[in-house]
Amino acid sequence: MITTSGVATESAVTIRVDGKEVAVPEGATILDACDAAGVQTPAICYGPTLTPVNVCRVCVVELEGSRALVPSCSRAVEDAMAIHTDSERVRHSRKMVLEFLASGVDVSQADELRQWAEHYGADPDRYVPGGATMDEPVRVQDNLYIRDYDKCVLCYRCVEACGDDAQHTYAISVAGRGFGARISTEFDAPLPDSACVYCGNCVAVCPTNALQFKTEFDLRQADSWRPEDQTVTRTVCSYCGVGCNLELHVQDNQIVKCTSPDDHDVTRGNLCIKGRFGWNYV
Amino acid sequence: MFGAGGGTSSYQEIEEADVILLWGSNAREAHPIFFHHLLRGLDRGARMYCIDPRYTSSARFADVWAGIDVGTDIALANGIGREIIRAGLSDQDFIARSTAGYEAYAASVDPFTPDAVAAVCGIPADVVVEMAHAYATAEKAQILWTLGITEHHNAVDNVLSLCNLALLTGHVGRWGSGLVPLRGQNNVQGGGDMGAIPNKFPGFAGVDDPVHRARFEAAYGRELNPAPGWHLTLMFEAMERGDLRALYVIGENPADSEADAAHARAQLEGLDILVVQDILMTRTAEMADVVLPASVAWAESDGTVTSSERRVQRVRPAVSPPGKARHDIDILCDLAEAMGEELGPRDPRAAWDEVRSLSPMHGGMSWERLEAAGGLQWPCPDEDHAGTPFLHGWLWADDLEGRDPAPFSVVAHAGPTEELSEQFPLRLTTGRALDSYNTGVQSGNYDSPLRFAGLELNPADAAGLGIAEGDLVRVSSPRGSVEMSVRLASSLPVGLAFTTLHHPDLIDVNVLTNPDWDPKSGTAEFKAAAVRVEPAQASETAEATVG
Numbered sequence: 085m086i087t088t089s090g091v092a093t094e095s096a097v098t099i100r101v102d103g104k105e106v107a108v109p110e111g112a113t114i115l116d117a118c119d120a121a122g123v124q125t126p127a128i129c130y131g132p133t134l135t136p137v138n139v140c141r142v143c144v145v146e147l148e149g150s151r152a153l154v155p156s157c158s159r160a161v162e163d164a165m166a167i168h169t170d171s172e173r174v175r176h177s178r179k180m181v182l183e184f185l186a187s188g189v190d191v192s193q194a195d196e197l198r199q200w201a202e203h204y205g206a207d208p209d210r211y212v213p214g215g216a217t218m219d220e221p222v223r224v225q226d227n228l229y230i231r232d233y234d235k236c237v238l239c240y241r242c243v244e245a246c247g248d249d250a251q252h253t254y255a256i257s258v259a260g261r262g263f264g265a266r267i268s269t270e271f272d273a274p275l276p277d278s279a280c281v282y283c284g285n286c287v288a289v290c291p292t293n294a295l296q297f298k299t300e301f302d303l304r305q306a307d308s309w310r311p312e313d314q315t316v317t318r319t320v321c322s323y324c325g326v327g328c329n330l331e332l333h334v335q336d337n338q339i340v341k342c343t344s345p346d347d348h349d350v351t352r353g354n355l356c357i358k359g360r361f362g363w364n365y366v
Numbered sequence: 367m368f369g370a371g372g373g374t375s376s377y378q379e380i381e382e383a384d385v386i387l388l389w390g391s392n393a394r395e396a397h398p399i400f401f402h403h404l405l406r407g408l409d410r411g412a413r414m415y416c417i418d419p420r421y422t423s424s425a426r427f428a429d430v431w432a433g434i435d436v437g438t439d440i441a442l443a444n445g446i447g448r449e450i451i452r453a454g455l456s457d458q459d460f461i462a463r464s465t466a467g468y469e470a471y472a473a474s475v476d477p478f479t480p481d482a483v484a485a486v487c488g489i490p491a492d493v494v495v496e497m498a499h500a501y502a503t504a505e506k507a508q509i510l511w512t513l514g515i516t517e518h519h520n521a522v523d524n525v526l527s528l529c530n531l532a533l534l535t536g537h538v539g540r541w542g543s544g545l546v547p548l549r550g551q552n553n554v555q556g557g558g559d560m561g562a563i564p565n566k567f568p569g570f571a572g573v574d575d576p577v578h579r580a581r582f583e584a585a586y587g588r589e590l591n592p593a594p595g596w597h598l599t600l601m602f603e604a605m606e607r608g609d610l611r612a613l614y615v616i617g618e619n620p621a622d623s624e625a626d627a628a629h630a631r632a633q634l635e636g637l638d639i640l641v642v643q644d645i646l647m648t649r650t651a652e653m654a655d656v657v658l659p660a661s662v663a664w665a666e667s668d669g670t671v672t673s674s675e676r677r678v679q680r681v682r683p684a685v686s687p688p689g690k691a692r693h694d695i696d697i698l699c700d701l702a703e704a705m706g707e708e709l710g711p712r713d714p715r716a717a718w719d720e721v722r723s724l725s726p727m728h729g730g731m732s733w734e735r736l737e738a739a740g741g742l743q744w745p746c747p748d749e750d751h752a753g754t755p756f757l758h759g760w761l762w763a764d765d766l767e768g769r770d771p772a773p774f775s776v777v778a779h780a781g782p783t784e785e786l787s788e789q790f791p792l793r794l795t796t797g798r799a800l801d802s803y804n805t806g807v808q809s810g811n812y813d814s815p816l817r818f819a820g821l822e823l824n825p826a827d828a829a830g831l832g833i834a835e836g837d838l839v840r841v842s843s844p845r846g847s848v849e850m851s852v853r854l855a856s857s858l859p860v861g862l863a864f865t866t867l868h869h870p871d872l873i874d875v876n877v878l879t880n881p882d883w884d885p886k887s888g889t890a891e892f893k894a895a896a897v898r899v900e901p902a903q904a905s906e907t908a909e910a911t912v913g
Contacts, residue, residue: 227813252405252427276815281800283398317684320671322664323803325549326377326400327673329740332665332684339665339685348740350377350673356398357801357816358809365646365811366665366685 099165114145114156114167123169126178126200128185129239130157131289132346133353134249137240142181142200146171153177179204187211188263190234193293197237218266222301225274228361229287230301233266235294242267242286242295250354255279256286267294284360288343288353299340310335318345321359326350328359339363372555372676375508375544376743376755381406382542385504386414387497389528390439390514394424395800397512397548400674404510413504415497417442418514419795420864421857430493433859436793437518437782437894438487442494443527444475444779445483449498450534451475456502460536464761464771471530471774478779486779488859502535506542512550513797517893519783522886526775533774539761549674551804552664556672559728559744560721565594569725585724598624599888605633614641616694617660621650622805623867625883625890626845627876643697648807649870660694661687667694668714670736672744676754678731679741782894783882786861790843790896792827794863796875797893802868809868819869822855823899824862831899838902841865843895846877849902863899867892 096107099114101121108117113136118125129140136158144153148166153174156167168174182201186208191197201208208215217234224230238258247254255278259268269278287295296304303309314335321328329348333341342360346353380386380403393401401424408414408427416428417439425431434442450456451472461468480491487494501507509532515524529538529545537543549555561568571578574592583590596604598620604610613634624630634640634653642654651657661667664681672678687693695712702709711717715733722728727745735742735749742753760767786793798804801814821841823833833839835854840847841863850865850873858864865875880891 226815228815248409250402282814282816315684317682319664319681319684320552320673320679322552322662322808324397325551325554325674326397327552327671327675327677327679327741328399329679334684337685350677350741351399352402354399354402357814358803359399361812361814362801362803362809363665363812365808366662 097161097163099161099163099167101167102169108161110161112161114147114154114159114161114165115143117161117167118145118156118169125156125169126182126196126203127157128197128237128291129241131241131291134241134244134289137244140181140185140237140239142178144174144177144181145169146174175204179206182206183208183211185237187215188217189237189292190215190217190232191237191292193235194237194291196291218263220266223275224298224301226276226282227298228282228357229284229298230296231267231275232294232296235292236267237292237294238265238267239291241289241291245285245289245354250352251281251283251285253279253281253283255281282357282361283355284357285354288355297341303335303340309340314340321355323358323362328355330355330359330363332363339366372559372744372757373544373546373548373674374538374757375542375546376675377403379506379542379544379756380404380508380510380546381410383407383412383504383506383508384542385500385507386412387417387501387507387509388414388424388428389417389509389511390516390524391510391512391548392418392420392422392424392514392797393510393512393548394422394427396550396798397674398800400548413500415500419859419862420797423800430496432489432493432497435486435488436795436862437891438779439515439518439524440520440527440777441478441483441486441779442489443524443531444777445478445480445487445494446498446501447471447527447530447534448475448478449480449495450502450531453499453502455499456534457536460761461534463764464536464539464766465533465774466771467774467776470776474776474778501531501537504537506540507535507537508542508544508546509537510546510548512548514893516547516887516889517796517891518889519880519882519884519891520777520780521884521889523775523777523780523884527777530774530777533772536761539756539758541756544756546674550798552673553671555674555676556670556678559672559725564597564600567724568721569727571725582724597888599883599890602630602633605637611638612641613637613639614643615650615654616643617645617663619644619648619650619805619807621653622648622870622876624881625876625879625892626881627870627874627879628846629881630876643694644807645691646807648805658697659689659691660697661691663694666691670714670718673741676743676757677741678728678736678744680736782880782896783891784844784880784894784896786896790898791861792863792897792899793861794841794843794865794878794895794897795893796865796867796879799866799868802866804867805870806868810871818853819872820851820853820865821899822853822858822864824858824860825854825856826860827863827899828852828854831901833899833901839899840902841878841897841899843878843880843897845879845881848874848877863897 095110098107106121127143130136138155143156145156146168147154183206222232314333317332328351331343332339344351344355414428415430416425417432419436480494483494484491509528532538532545640654641656642651643658643660644651645662665684666687669681670678699709730746730748730751731742746753801816803809837852880895883890
């Protein structure tokens, strides 16, 4: 029998999230169940197009019967689980994780992280007044994107996007240990000499603006970056025939950034160098 | 193929394929996001064979790289076909029900033993056998190709030789298996679908078919010319004969993109009038008598484009056009009006509805559905139809849904038309690089750190010629000479040189390329010229021998 890809009939799993019953497909995560229950969950290292790497621990929830808090982004649902997302223990844990991140990293452009830090009353200053960073110069090595590792929370999203989750280029990984750990090319080679192919898929998933398109960086330097004045238009790339969907971010009738929708099954948020950066002839 | 001009499969299917033959395609660089889908297939355990003269960045992901000699694809395809038959791995039920001409095909491939193929193609005999068995025994298998198959003097025969393999094994017309030509431009599929080919109306209705023609004549209230027109290559021949004196070029740069560019430019120079409508001042536009500045279709106007998986998607204006640049549709309608004709609605949505009314395969794609669904794949005949992920499912119906069986094609191997000689001992092949696009009109405008404009040579060839990395060399073919710098590339076999077509301002590569073209498709043999490479300084003395 010839059929189109029949999605196998999935059996539903029912769990309780903050006392509310939700049914999600088998194989779904607790985070999926929280979404289904309408409960918002902070997640920094997890993105909708990425495989969870379980490093940020911000998304932890309390699972009845479990000694430790569990990461909701990667823990699969099991029938009759009871989850608490807003218990004192969860709130306390999330608050401390956010405080640790914000005390050692410049989170000034990490809007979502800052909102959650405020939500949980995080106070990074109680560890290091004013915060501490590696105090590294911004790496501006070409005209396409910059790397500002003082803003990096080591969430691994860029590493995963460059590697198994999308691009399979493996140009970057984590080098060093402890406070000295950072994302690096091979032997910290300048980007143009590295294995990087400039797809910008790492930039697209960065939650803190440590990776930034050069256009945005330049406008910010000139104090002219105005997201509130920008329009975002979905269209189709002008290059090869794959049909990648683009989101053109336009300010003052100029394209200032190009992204791709996560929810379109051709691109899943990814682009190549031409689609990502090749628009400035417009 | 089999009557419809489109790839048979959806991108999602490659993620579920078991065996992939990537043939004459460097999709990793030319179709990078399609390659992401392919990588998902590999991660899932698919086995990939990459058939390419170069050890490309795509080949690096293959289980087996079959480094084929340029222009010997039919010999390999026929050899794979022969081995499938010999080993009893063909799908005899499928062949009996759904195909025609099997006996003649089987006889035609019989001489292509693995050893004979190895001698012609430069691929070990056991690799030929392995590919045949892997492809034939896979549950789901796809053949993907691009210009490595079609930029040859026998492009269509090359494609038919691949189609034969799918017919032998039943790897077409069902989910996961298929024949996929990856499209090189964002709307080359859509252009063909809309009838921007010399012998078709929109929806692939033949202009010489009286029934189809009557439909269009009724809609437009006038008689339409039943004679197929000229494709680009025939136009250039007509220019040479003096039969074509005026040319209106929209969004194409033939002064740079045609093979044997010096000859093509001479034909364009000789026209009575050349009108060019483009977004930028291309070399062709510089030659024009009249230039009509156009807006950028995908970022400055509303409309649709159709992708390699036959998916029609909306483009939308994000910025307003500069200066006096105008939308293509307005320019065309104004021109028509100046000639005393009304072309119909200028509103892109109304124009789209006109397409839907005349092309049944687009009938169900309302503007609203295209907006909501993120695109629909043709054929989509009515508004309740979900679109078609793969083509030719009828091949698996007992009655073939009343259609004629799909024919095998007997195709003969014929190597590149330009043989290597003492004077031109190296094979030059041209292609694409990740960061650039065609003649560089668009892609030349951003600061790519990856950009390279030059000639790639195998280190052994370079050493034999006394050439080192970075040296300036003179590359000569029977049609002309071009200077460029050299990069050593062990990804190339000995005897093969490679360059891209992306930087005609720096390297006028199509001065070198071979204009011999396929009589069925009109495509020139960009992939195989015979050249000589020598240090740039030394070449002055050799000038006399180039002719």
